[in-house]
Amino acid sequence: MQNPASLQKLKYFALDMDGTIYLGQKLLPGAKEFLDYLAESGRKYVFLTNNSSKNKQSYVNKLQKLGLDATVDQVLTSGEATALYIKTIKPNARIFLLGTPDLEQEFIAHGFTLTGSTPDFVVLGFDQTLTYAKLTEACHLIREGVPLIATHPDINCPTDERSGYIPDVGAMLELIYASTGKKAKIIGKPYQEIINALLAKLHCKRDETAMVGDRLYTDIKLAENAAICGILVLSGETKQTDLNQSKVRPNYVFDSVRELAAALQQK
Secondary structure (H helix, E strand, O other), rough: OOOHHHHHHEEEEEEOOOOOOEEOOOOOOOHHHHHOOOOOOOOOOEEOOOOOOOHHHHHHHHHOOOOOOOOHHHHEEEEHHHHHHHHHHHOOOOEEOOOHHHHHHHHOOOOOOOOOOOOOEEEEOOOOOOOOHHHHHHHHHHHHOOEEEEOOOOOOOOOOOOOEEEEHHHHHHHHHHHHHOOOOOOOOOOOOOOOOOOOHHHHHOOEEEEEEEEEEHHHHHHHHHHHOOEEEEEOOOHHHHHHHOOOOOOOOOOOOHHHHHHHOOOO
């Protein structure tokens, strides 16, 4: 049973993008008004994405083209969350990175040295520039005991190409595991480390924070794992029939963020 009154305590919102704020190249109805209301009411929000192949500016550019006033401070990628996680363990660490040039720049900006010589960690991102040589060296290092950290677990990434999907980090992890027998520490949705990075970034309180998204197994499972409020919107992937059959249960369900905004405004 939903109790809209308890929504009023929420002050921080982690927002999925595709299926929640926009769908493909189109802004979803009510999304701009929802974001405007959050800002006007003094609430803070950050767009959260598992895609670690692009930098934050790429998402800002897309959001701005859709008519939203987004800044780089309002975007948290799984790549940045991974960098923030490693900084809590070993600042200025030496990293063997499998990632795009965008992800390389993210890690350099956080003070890491990218190297194949005695690295502290092997980090696997959504590397669309992956070569067999890089993959082979990563497996050598992992077998020698260098810890493996992955930005997120998605097996496929949605795309406009041919079948609609291309291999993502999760598929690469399966290959590495088959070769080395080693599992990775994973940071992105649905693992709580990405929310921990958000909490530290915004100085949030856990009981005042919500994850809003359209996927049960990533967005809502993340809320469950991180012990924050999970708000499901039915404007993207998940339909009511999926929810009825799922063991993952959101705290709230709305047709879209437009209805969520209306509920937040109730006194």
